[in-house]
Amino acid sequence: MERRTIIAGSGGQGILFLGKLIAYAAMRDNKEVTWFPSYGAEMRGGTAICTVIVSSDMIGSPVVEKTDFLIVMNETSYTKLQDRLLPGGTLIYDSSVMKSPPQRTDIISVPIPASDIAATMKNKGLANMVLIGAFSAISDLISLEALNNALWDVTSAKRRNLLTLNKEIILKGYTLAKDSKVSNN
Numbered sequence: 138m139e140r141r142t143i144i145a146g147s148g149g150q151g152i153l154f155l156g157k158l159i160a161y162a163a164m165r166d167n168k169e170v171t172w173f174p175s176y177g178a179e180m181r182g183g184t185a186i187c188t189v190i191v192s193s194d195m196i197g198s199p200v201v202e203k204t205d206f207l208i209v210m211n212e213t214s215y216t217k218l219q220d221r222l223l224p225g226g227t228l229i230y231d232s233s234v235m236k237s238p239p240q241r242t243d244i245i246s247v248p249i250p251a252s253d254i255a256a257t258m259k260n261k262g263l264a265n266m267v268l269i270g271a272f273s274a275i276s277d278l279i280s281l282e283a284l285n286n287a288l289w290d291v292t293s294a295k296r297r298n299l300l301t302l303n304k305e306i307i308l309k310g311y312t313l314a315k316d317s318k319v320s321n322n
Contacts, residue, residue: 139192140278141201145218146210148176148185151265154291155208156187158269161287162279163191171199184214191278206276208268210251215239229271229314231264247275247314254309263299263306270310281311 146152153174160172169192176185188201207222208229209215222228224243232248239246251267273284285304
C-alpha cells in the first residue's frame with residue numbers, strides 16, 4: 138500500500154503544517170512516510186504545496202508526479218494541480234472558498250465547508266484542521282487517534298493552547314466526512 142497526497146493553498150493557511158501532521162500521524166500508525174514542503178518566495182499569500190507519501194513499505198522517492206489525494210484550500214491551487222490528481226483519486230476542498238464545484242467527472246470530489254466551520258468555532262484560521270479531519274475519515278491512511286496524538290508532536294509550545302480547539306475542529310471535519318458516506322480505499 139502506497140498513497141500519495143498533495144496539499145496546497147496560500148502561504149499562511151497551514152499547508153506545510155498539515156503535511157507534517159499527516160506524516161507524524163502516519164508514523165504513529167507505524168507506516169513509512171515522506172514529507173516534502175514547497176513554497177513560493179513570497180511565503181504569506183504565495184502558493185504553498187506539500188507532498189506526503191504514506192506506505193506500508195519502504196518509499197523509493199519523495200517525488201510525487203501524480204497523486205491519489207489532493208487537498209486544496211483555494212481555487213488557484215486546484216486549477217494549478219488538478220491534472221496531477223489520478224483518475225479515481227480524491228479531491229478534498231474548502232467549499233467555503235471554492236464556490237465552483239470541480240468539473241472533473243473521473244475523480245471523487247469532497248466539498249467541505251472548512252472556513253465556515255472554523256468560523257463557527259471563532260477561529261477561521263483553523264480551516265486546515267477541518268480538512269485534515271475529513272482526510273483522516275476519507276483516506277483511511279491515518280487514524281483519528283494517531284492524528285490527535287501527532288498534534289502534540291508538531292505543535293509549537295507557543296500554540297499548545299490551541300490543542301483542544303484543534304482536536305474539536307478535526308473531529309468536526311472527520312464527522313462531516315464520515316456522515317457524508319464518502320470513502321476511498
